[in-house]
Amino acid sequence: MPAFDPDLYVIPANALEERFITAGGPGGQNVNKVATAVQLRVAIFRLGLPVAVFRKLRTLAGSRLNSDGVIVIQAQRFRTQEANREDARNRFIALLAEAYKRDAPRIATRPSKASKVRRIEGKKARSTIKAGRGRYRPD
Numbered sequence: 745m746p747a748f749d750p751d752l753y754v755i756p757a758n759a760l761e762e763r764f765i766t767a768g769g770p771g772g773q774n775v776n777k778v779a780t781a782v783q784l785r786v787a788i789f790r791l792g793l794p795v796a797v798f799r800k801l802r803t804l805a806g807s808r809l810n811s812d813g814v815i816v817i818q819a820q821r822f823r824t825q826e827a828n829r830e831d832a833r834n835r836f837i838a839l840l841a842e843a844y845k846r847d848a849p850r851i852a853t854r855p856s857k858a859s860k861v862r863r864i865e866g867k868k869a870r871s872t873i874k875a876g877r878g879r880y881r882p883d
Contacts, residue, residue, distance in 0.1 A: 748840065748841050748844035753837060753840065755786065755791075755833070755836070755837075756790060756791065756792070758787075758790055759786055759787045759788070759790035759791050760784070760785070760786055760787075761784075761785040761786075761787075762782055762783070762784055762785070762829065762832075763782070763783040763785065764779040764780070764781070764782060764783075764825060765779055765781045765782075765783055765818075766778070766779050766780075766781065767780050767781035767820035767828075768781075768820065769820070778825075779825070780820070780822075780823060780824060780825045780828055781818065781819065781820035781828055782818070782819045782820075782825065782828040782829045782831075782832045783816060783817070783818050783832075784816070784817045784818075784819070784829075784832035784833065784835075784836060785814050785815070785816050786814065786815045786817075786836055787812075787813060787814050788801055788802070788805075788809070788813055788814070788815055789813050793843075797840075797843050797844055800842075800843040801815075801839065801840065801843035804839055804842055804843055805839065815836065815839070817832045817835050817836055817839075818832070819831040819832035819835065
């Protein structure tokens with residue numbers, strides 16, 4: 745996988761759409777009049793990502809990814825539209841940088857002897873508890 749440099753990455757214009765919406769929360773009458781919150785919509789299939797990065801990005805996006813293959817990031821942390829726009833883009837770049845990170849390979853380990861003994865003892869104890877639940881049959 746190629747290295748990812750967030751400072752050099754530019755989101756392609758055809759993959760990006762910004763919508764400005766009114767923010768929720770406190771703010772008086774101004775919050776209802778001025779569209780300062782930003783909804784950044786990025787079509788991930790238009791980014792030209794390597795397959796492994798594309799798959800990991802889909803996993804990391806979670807509920808932010810809709811059925812059309814568009815990641816929706818909403819930013820309303822700041823009072824100005826420009827600051828929210830920058831925040832939304834930075835959050836997407838951070839998500840993309842995380843997708844480019846390679847997972848550490850899992851190192852297979854064997855269970856210790858003591859853990860095997862504990863497992864068997866637990867199974868035996870559970871077995872005797874369950875055996876006692878049956879009907880009583882005098883011999």
